[in-house]
Amino acid sequence: MSGERDLRKRLAALERRVSSMIMVGTAENNQGAKTKVRFDDAGADGGKPFSSPFLNQASHAGKGGAGVSDFTKIGKGQPVLVFSPGGELGKHSRILPGGPVDDHPSPGAAESDGKVIAIGDATVAIKDGEIKLSVGGASVTVGGGKITLKAGAIALEQG
16 A cells, blocks of 8 residues: 555656646746746646746856857746746746736836847847947947947948
8 A cells, every 4th residue: 555655646746846847927026137926827836826936037148159148138027937847946947938918918118128139249238218239348329319439449431
């Protein structure tokens, strides 16, 4: 009888982990590239609403010339999918945008960090009212009705 009981326990644990591998939630709070997610539907906690710890967003992380780094901040209230390969919420979990749904449409305005793309030493940052291009120590910022150039030397070429 002990073998059957052990098998039932293991099966219940496996079912819980499988049901927690991909969960649908809503972005609740951001802290840099990490987001806390609110789960209101049935999931790992037996259907009771709960919040995750701050989890990493899924994004390209190819810094240092080894690839392309790309980060798009997930907005508060945005629907998300949380992928946890081992079925446990934790450091290996990743948050992906879930797309708009009737109850939780995507935010209509850019958040404070907006869209940031970095390749090697070059960065493009786009947010509401501003675009900034940076390479090395030089940058071009467009926003607020003006263009700001910062560099050790500026060359204008015609033609």
